[in-house]
Amino acid sequence: TQLLEQSPQFLSIQEGENLTVYCNSSSVFSSLQWYRQEPGEGPVLLVTVVTGGEVKKLKRLTFQFGDARKDSSLHITAAQPGDTGLYLCAGIRGANNLFFGTGTRLTVIP
Amino acid sequence: DTAVSQTPKYLVTQMGNDKSIKCEQNLGHDTMYWYKQDSKKFLKIMFSYNNKELIINETVPNRFSPKSPDKAHLNLHINSLELGDSAVYFCASSTPGSAGRAQYFGPGTRLTVL
Numbered sequence: 001t002q003l004l005e006q007s008p009q010f011l012s013i014q015e016g017e018n019l020t021v022y023c024n025s026s027s028v029f030s031s032l033q034w035y036r037q038e039p040g041e042g043p044v045l046l047v048t049v050v051t052g053g054e055v056k057k058l059k060r061l062t063f064q065f066g067d068a069r070k071d072s073s074l075h076i077t078a079a080q081p082g083d084t085g086l087y088l089c090a091g092i093r094g095a096n097n098l099f100f101g102t103g104t105r106l107t108v109i110p
Numbered sequence: 111d112t113a114v115s116q117t118p119k120y121l122v123t124q125m126g127n128d129k130s131i132k133c134e135q136n137l138g139h140d141t142m143y144w145y146k147q148d149s150k151k152f153l154k155i156m157f158s159y160n161n162k163e164l165i166i167n168e169t170v171p172n173r174f175s176p177k178s179p180d181k182a183h184l185n186l187h188i189n190s191l192e193l194g195d196s197a198v199y200f201c202a203s204s205t206p207g208s209a210g211r212a213q214y215f216g217p218g219t220r221l222t223v224l
Contacts, residue, residue: 100154
């Protein structure tokens, strides 16, 4: 059983469509991060959310941390082929305990 | 300038061999990590080092040993390699502070054990 479950696992959409990726857990985290990983590279941090209910926007990406700090969502508006990649959520507990989610592989078709 | 670098990028070896993967960061970070990413892309932390002290050691076989000669380097040595060790190994470093530490990852080392 993984600590952080992401859904969907795979997502293939047309350019211009909107999508939401979910990251769920039964555990509480002090903060939560979202990373994007492209083939042959390491994950790259997109955002960190710290406060329950917090919403952060990064251009067409909107990140939300659940009120209870157990879950998070990533919404992409008007997806573009450049958004294609593996999206990973990661929950932080304590000073250095980082737990990654199961990942969502997004493909945006031109 | 490369922030977190790893060598080699690819490593193919026979079962039973001993191998090392090197990692260097030039970001001045105080903590470095090793992660293993399996074929399903699940990323799991193996070790972290802070000021030359091991502060996290998940359920990793003792065939794996991290070695940190200084704050900018954290190498991973693996003894008696097994088929199940095949994976992509990522080194990372993080900024100071407690909550919301940003982790900077290297490009990964793809290890294949034959």
